[in-house]
Amino acid sequence: MADLDLATTWFLAARAMACGGEPLSMSEEAAAGLFARAILGLDEEVCIAAKDASHMTAHTLVDCMSMASHLPRGTADQVMTGVMMVAYAAASMQPLQVRWASMLASAMEMDEDRFQRCCVNARVVASMLPAGEEAVGD
Amino acid sequence: MTDSSGNFDFLEKYDSRVAHLARQAESYVYSDPDSSLFKLRLMVETMARTLVELEQPQLVDTDLSVMLRSLQRSGLLDRRQAEHMHAIRRDGNAAVHGRDSTTPTALRRLRDGWRLSRWYARMVRRGAKVDQADFKPPVPPRTDSKSAALHAQAEALEEAAERRRHRMREALLLFGEKDDADAMRWRLRGELRALEDIAIVAGEPVVDADFVALVMAMDLEQILEHPSWGHSSSEAKASVETQFTAFKHAHAEAEEAYLRDRAALARAHRPS
Numbered sequence: 301m302a303d304l305d306l307a308t309t310w311f312l313a314a315r316a317m318a319c320g321g322e323p324l325s326m327s328e329e330a331a332a333g334l335f336a337r338a339i340l341g342l343d344e345e346v347c348i349a350a351k352d353a354s355h356m357t358a359h360t361l362v363d364c365m366s367m368a369s370h371l372p373r374g375t376a377d378q379v380m381t382g383v384m385m386v387a388y389a390a391a392s393m394q395p396l397q398v399r400w401a402s403m404l405a406s407a408m409e410m411d412e413d414r415f416q417r418c419c420v421n422a423r424v425v426a427s428m429l430p431a432g433e434e435a436v437g438d
Numbered sequence: 439m440t441d442s443s444g445n446f447d448f449l450e451k452y453d454s455r456v457a458h459l460a461r462q463a464e465s466y467v468y469s470d471p472d473s474s475l476f477k478l479r480l481m482v483e484t485m486a487r488t489l490v491e492l493e494q495p496q497l498v499d500t501d502l503s504v505m506l507r508s509l510q511r512s513g514l515l516d517r518r519q520a521e522h523m524h525a526i527r528r529d530g531n532a533a534v535h536g537r538d539s540t541t542p543t544a545l546r547r548l549r550d551g552w553r554l555s556r557w558y559a560r561m562v563r564r565g566a567k568v569d570q571a572d573f574k575p576p577v578p579p580r581t582d583s584k585s586a587a588l589h590a591q592a593e594a595l596e597e598a599a600e601r602r603r604h605r606m607r608e609a610l611l612l613f614g615e616k617d618d619a620d621a622m623r624w625r626l627r628g629e630l631r632a633l634e635d636i637a638i639v640a641g642e643p644v645v646d647a648d649f650v651a652l653v654m655a656m657d658l659e660q661i662l663e664h665p666s667w668g669h670s671s672s673e674a675k676a677s678v679e680t681q682f683t684a685f686k687h688a689h690a691e692a693e694e695a696y697l698r699d700r701a702a703l704a705r706a707h708r709p710s
Contacts, residue, residue, distance in 0.1 A: 311612065
């Protein structure tokens with residue numbers, strides 16, 4: 301999968317999780333973004349291109365699930381972990397967030413064990429972030 | 439010490455302590471940028487403390503970054519103001535910890551402080567019509583050509599660092615500076631609700647919502663008990679139970695709505 305598609309999948313999936321709950325602080329957003337960039341190996345250019353407004357509005361969550369279903373297993377696990385981190389960074393589990401995690405995991409053809417492993421990883425990383433994490437660019 | 443340009447005089451009637459700190463920061467901006475940044479940081483901390491006291495008094499004694507995050511989450515502090523506050527906190531901390539600061543940095547943060555002042559005045563006195571004139575950069579002292587060249591060099595460095603930070607933010611954050619985050623939130627929540635309807639009508643997917651909610655509840659309880667969140671076991675349990683109950687309630691309501699619709703449809707198509 302091209303980097304732009306991966307970045308598009310990531311930003312749509314992470315935004316959906318963020319929008320399903322209470323508004324995130326910038327540091328929480330940045331923590332998830334940093335994780336994704338480091339783990340998914342996305343460079344700045346690709347992230348900025350994926351977040352371009354016209355590019356984003358051309359894609360729906362159904363597109364996101366479709367792209368997620370084509371991710372290699374390891375990459376899909378990383379995306380799922382990052383998405384769960386978005387919820388965990390804000391210690392939030394609103395109904396729409398629960399629904400999104402369920403739909404995305406299923407689109408990735410995960411079973412319950414695999415999903416739970418991603419959640420454990422997300423929890424560990426989220427716990428390592430101080431609650432008052434520095435702002436972006438510090 | 440440079441004379442005050444009157445940029446913060448309007449603040450006096452809203453919060454004299456904050457106004458005093460801002461004027462001090464302004465007066466030190468050329469002669470002692472470290473002190474200027476320190477005063478600005480104190481000003482932001484005072485602002486945050488006052489606002490947190492109104493909204494979440496239990497967080498008053500916590501770290502500045504925790505208070506800022508809480509203000510942002512409560513909706514009092516939007517992204518732009520949060521960026522100004524974090525920038526002042528960051529550069530103020532650097533000055534406090536002995537990292538040399540420059541006048542261009544202090545001037546930028548002073549302008550950030552001025553932008554925040556108007557918002558702050560409105561926050562402490564809701565509905566107040568804040569009369570704030572345009573920002574007037576404090577008058578620089580006379581300098582020789584060597585100092586002017588050094589100043590220009592520092593300004594160029596500061597500009598490059600700001601550009602770098604901006605680009606990093608654009609790449610990292612889920613929403614860009616120019617994005618209409620509210621519109622995006624509205625759209626995505628609509629799509630999520632549609633997915634919820636599909637799941638109820640078509641049947642739960644393999645990893646069903648009940649299972650996800652259970653896993654998330656267990657994880658969140660552990661996260662909230664972690665020292666970085668600092669909740670007691672009972673607080674963490676109560677918080678997670680509230681969220682879990684809200685999920686169960688919303689889930690049951692959505693299923694009930696579907697059954698109602700289906701019954702209505704069946705009635706409409708029943709042969710008379």
